[in-house]
Amino acid sequence: MGNWLDQNKAIVVGALALLSAALGGFFFFTNRVAEPPPLEIAAPEPTLTLTPTVIAEADLPTSTPEPTNTPHPLRVYISGEVVAPDVYILPPRSIIKDLLLAAGGATQKADLDIVNQAEELKDQQHIHIPAKEEARPTPPVSSGGKDPQPTSGPDTQSSPIEPDAPSGRIININTAKTTELELLPGIGPSFAKRIVEYRETNGNFNAIEDITGVKGIGPATFEKLKDHITVN
Structure with a gap:
């Protein structure tokens, strides 16, 4: 044994030196404190400055409401x-x-x-x-003996009364014009027009009672008309 150590002394010393170096390196690297990474300072970002814009009143669109016609009572x-x-x-x-x-x-x-x-x-x-028994004015009779003609139409704004028929005259409701029909009691321009329109639509009246078929002419009006109208 002693001879072997003497013969291999150099090898043993070298091996121990390598082992010591390896252990020293291991402990050196395991105990080394990691250095923190260098800090990076970012450059400040540019800021956007907004400037308010003042709009003059003259630049604003204006609208004028149109006047409305309000009906009066x-x-x-x-x-x-x-x-x-x-x-x-x-x-x-x-x-x-x-x-x-x-x-x-x-x-x-x-x-x-x-x-x-x-x-x-x-x-x-x-x-x-008007009242039912209220007297109605009669149109004037001309001195020449001609058929009387109304001097003017009834005033529909002041009174709904129509002129009465002249005494003794009979009007043919199948041939009479509106101006002649207006002479009948209770028949004004509107009813005269209705009689003519009814006659044109339905033909001639067969009897005087048929005039009650005209809209607005009822039994009371017929009583005033029956002595002044004919269909012949």
């Missing part, structure tokens, strides 16, 4: 055979029927057969509701 006076004759204020586009309701309705003596209740009212208008 109607002031209408009603007289005659109604419960409360007076001046009434009604909404625009009111009709005679609305005025009758505002006045409390018609009395029992009222002759509503000759009143066009669907007629539209006008401002400052006068509506008169």
Whole structure:
């Protein structure tokens, strides 16, 4: 054994030196403190500055509202055979029927057969509701003996009363024109036009009673007409 060590002393010393170096390197690297990475300072980002823009009032679009035509209420006076004759204020586009309701309705003596209740009212208008026995004016008779002609149409704004037929004259409702029909009691321009239109649509009247088929002509109006009309 002693001879072997003596012979291999150099080898043993070299091996021990290598082992010591290896152990020293191991402990050196395991105990080494890791250095922190270098800090990087980022450059500041550029900022955007907003400048407010002032808009002058003259640059703003302006709009002027268009004026609107507001209809005014109607002031209408009603007289005659109604419960409360007076001046009434009604909404625009009111009709005679609305005025009758505002006045409390018609009395029992009222002759509503000759009143066009669907007629539209006008401002400052006068509506008169006649009685059934109320006398109606007759058109004047010319001195030359000719058939009387109405001097003017009925005033539809002041009264719905129509002119009466002249005494003793009989009008043929199958051939008469509107101007002749207007001479009949209770028949104004509107009813005369309806009679002609009815005649053109349905043919001639076969009997005087057939005139009650015209819209608006009822039994009460027929009683006033029967002595003044004929179909022959």
